[in-house]
Amino acid sequence: MSKISRRQLITTGLATAAGASGLVVAEKLAGRYGLIPPDFGGIYGPGETLTYAAQRLLTRHSLAREFSRSQISRDPFANEVAPLGEPFHRLEQGAFSDWSLTVDGMVARPASFSLAELKSFPRRSHITMIQCEEGWSYIGEWTGVPLSHVLELVGTLPQARYVVYRSIQPDWWESIDMADALHPQTLLAHGMNDSELPVSFGGPLRLRVPRQLGYKSVKYITRLTITDNLKQFGKGLGSASPEGGYAWYAGI
Amino acid sequence: MAETLRLRHSFLVRVTHWLTTFSFLALLVSGLEIVVSHPRFYWGETGNVNTPPLFTIPIASSRAAVPTGYGYVLPDQNGWSRYLHFQSAWVLIMTGLLYVAVGFFKGHFRRNLLPALSEVSFRRLAISMAQHLRFERPRAEEAWSYNVLQRLAYLLIIFVVFPLIIWTGLAMSPSFVSAIPAAVNVLGGQQSARTLHFFLTGALVIFLLVHVFMVVLAGFWSRLRAMITGRAAEPLERV
Numbered sequence: 403m404s405k406i407s408r409r410q411l412i413t414t415g416l417a418t419a420a421g422a423s424g425l426v427v428a429e430k431l432a433g434r435y436g437l438i439p440p441d442f443g444g445i446y447g448p449g450e451t452l453t454y455a456a457q458r459l460l461t462r463h464s465l466a467r468e469f470s471r472s473q474i475s476r477d478p479f480a481n482e483v484a485p486l487g488e489p490f491h492r493l494e495q496g497a498f499s500d501w502s503l504t505v506d507g508m509v510a511r512p513a514s515f516s517l518a519e520l521k522s523f524p525r526r527s528h529i530t531m532i533q534c535e536e537g538w539s540y541i542g543e544w545t546g547v548p549l550s551h552v553l554e555l556v557g558t559l560p561q562a563r564y565v566v567y568r569s570i571q572p573d574w575w576e577s578i579d580m581a582d583a584l585h586p587q588t589l590l591a592h593g594m595n596d597s598e599l600p601v602s603f604g605g606p607l608r609l610r611v612p613r614q615l616g617y618k619s620v621k622y623i624t625r626l627t628i629t630d631n632l633k634q635f636g637k638g639l640g641s642a643s644p645e646g647g648y649a650w651y652a653g654i
Numbered sequence: 655m656a657e658t659l660r661l662r663h664s665f666l667v668r669v670t671h672w673l674t675t676f677s678f679l680a681l682l683v684s685g686l687e688i689v690v691s692h693p694r695f696y697w698g699e700t701g702n703v704n705t706p707p708l709f710t711i712p713i714a715s716s717r718a719a720v721p722t723g724y725g726y727v728l729p730d731q732n733g734w735s736r737y738l739h740f741q742s743a744w745v746l747i748m749t750g751l752l753y754v755a756v757g758f759f760k761g762h763f764r765r766n767l768l769p770a771l772s773e774v775s776f777r778r779l780a781i782s783m784a785q786h787l788r789f790e791r792p793r794a795e796e797a798w799s800y801n802v803l804q805r806l807a808y809l810l811i812i813f814v815v816f817p818l819i820i821w822t823g824l825a826m827s828p829s830f831v832s833a834i835p836a837a838v839n840v841l842g843g844q845q846s847a848r849t850l851h852f853f854l855t856g857a858l859v860i861f862l863l864v865h866v867f868m869v870v871l872a873g874f875w876s877r878l879r880a881m882i883t884g885r886a887a888e889p890l891e892r893v
Contacts (some may be wrong), residue, residue, distance in 0.1 A: 446734075449741025457829050464833040469699070477704035482719055531700065533828055535732060536717060537692035537848060538702035613829045647733025653829030654740065 436563065436579060440632045440640030441650045454651045461653075462581050466612035469529045474595060475540035480602035483571070483621060490570050490622065498606040503552075503590070507566070507628035510557030517606055521592055523547040528587055530612040532619060535652065542603075544610045545593030550584045553628070563630045566641075567609050570622040576641040577632055577650075578611060578618065587612050590623065615652035617643060659885040662798070667762070668884055670753040673745060678858065680742035685855060687735040690728055691716045695852060699843035708849060743823065750816060766800065767809055773802040792872050797886060804868075807861065815857050822851040 432438050437455035441447070486494075493501050501517040527545040549565070565583040568575040582588055591610045592599050599605035604621030611618045632640045640650040663671075693711040694701070701707065703719055714724035716731065757763050772778070782803045792801070800808070824830045825838040825847035841847045869877045880886040 446737035446741050449737065449744050452744050453740055461829050461833040464829075466828060466832045467835050467838070473699060475700050475702075475705075477702070479702035479704050479719075531828070531844065533826075533844065534692075534702075535736060537688065538694075539700045539844060540702055541700050613832050615828065647737075649733075649737060649740075654827035 436581075439649075439651045440577075440638070441644035446649075450649055450651065453654065457651070457653050458579075458581060461613075463585075464613075466528075466530050466587050469531070469541050471529065471543070473541050474529060474543055478540035478542055478603070479538060480600070481534065481616070483602075486571070486601075486622075493570075494601065501606050501624075503607065503623060504625045505552060505556045505628070506625070508559040508562045508630060509553075509628050510559065511555075513556050515552070517592065520547055520552075520590060520607070523551055525593075526586070526589060527593075528589075528612065530587065530610075532610075532612075532616045534616045535648070543595050544589055544591045544612075546589035546591035546607075546610065548586060549588045549590055549609065550586070552590060552626070553583060556628075558628050561630050562628045564628070564632055564640075566627040566629060566632070566635055567620055567623055568625040568627075569620050570624045573642060574620055574622075575636070576609075576618055576620050576643065577635070578614075582611055582613065585611075585613065613653050615654070617648065618652045658888045660888050661884055662880040662886040663884050664760075664762070665884065666753065666756050666760070668881055670749050671881055673749040674753075677742040677745040677749065678862075680738055681746065682855065682859070684735040684739040684742065687731045688739065689852070690714075691730065691732050692720060693722070694720065695849045696845035697842065697849060698845055701845045743820075746816075747820060750812075750820075754812070763809075767805050767812075769802045769805045774806075778802055786868075789871060797872070797876075797880075807864075811858070811861055815854060815861070819851060819854040819858065822847045822854060826851065 429438075432451070432455055435458075437451070437458050439450050439454040442451050498517050503515045503517075503520060504513075505515070506512040524547065525545055526548050527543055529541060529543045531539050531541045533539045553565070562580060564577045564579055566575060566577040578588070587610075589610045591604070591608045592606060594600065594603055594605075599608060604619070607623045608619060608621050609623050627635075629635070632638065636642065637645050639645055643652070644650050689711065690713065693713050693715055694703070694707040695709055695711075696705065697708045703721065710722075713722070714726060714728050715722045716728040718727045779802060782801055785801075786803060821837065822841065825841055826844060831838045831844075838844050838847055841850060876886060
């Protein structure tokens, strides 16, 4: 065994102290600049935090890849959803004319929008890929109102940090940070491939978050809640995904 | 006879070797678990159960929507598998960066891995290949340096296969490619990246099997000890 010299001991001690205080400072800064995901606790917290922080520092404003019309998948796959309940079927029978989207939380003017109102708002379309965490994918053209437009209409307060969104399916809810919520490609989609958004693909209203995996694009959206703190929702992990063992941030 | 011990592997090589080992095994297990949720592979940008696959792995799936021919569905393990996969990827990438940076700085690659020009001839490679294929136990002095095939295999793994598997992995990230679209476009699409990622995993698994086999051939415990303590017994001829 080699003997540890006094100099080595002092150097190691100083390096450890510098490293430890560096970590504390890094954590403070990361918290302040919104670089820590809500599911940062637990054994996979370090990896998730590194991923989320790296993406927020490097890709805050980048646009998801858009494709040409000829690349739209002829055979998209809708994936299975849990059986849709009686409330959904009642609305479906009325051609979703009574479907409404409630927007509340940290906003100046809480509001409720009908599907017709949402469709009358400025539209944007993009041909983007939806990628499932399982590994499959398809490309479709999505049409809808940018989420940022709705957030502006209701007067989102400056201290808002997240948008929590809920499906008519009771246990299905997600949240995204303001970087994704205000992102120009994040749409409240009501159309797909030049027609109404089919029910199997999330119609009448799906939140499309093209820079994250498919499970963040929740189907059958009925409510948005703007907040500065995710702790008060569910188990405080940010969304239903971490409660089921999946990462909150799905941009990878 | 009392054996004398001499330094064989530097501290950096030993620490990064084992960090790579454990993170690779975690990536392998979690990666295979993720494949179980969709054991079909495609080429190009997109692919799903409605489109013809390039090939399928004949195993059961953890998703009922995947036609596998098996009458049962495996339990979903993707949550922890994905968390573990990406955390291990961070460990692997940071370990790799440290190893390559310090390795260049300290001349590890030049000294220990770059074969001498005279070694890289068809004849020398053929001789080394023949020795390997006869499963010849390496001579004692070979324990102190790597042979030409070994050097080339290590360089290939370190500077070609690992960078490619990290690249193809990042090419599957929707957020990463939003910033650097070329990362996936030059591979021919996101599903191509996934398929390449799978084949590169195969290459690393083959390397691991051959590597462990060669270690066993050379003397498993002495080589294992050298990679843990850094020290190996001097060959008898030298004492």
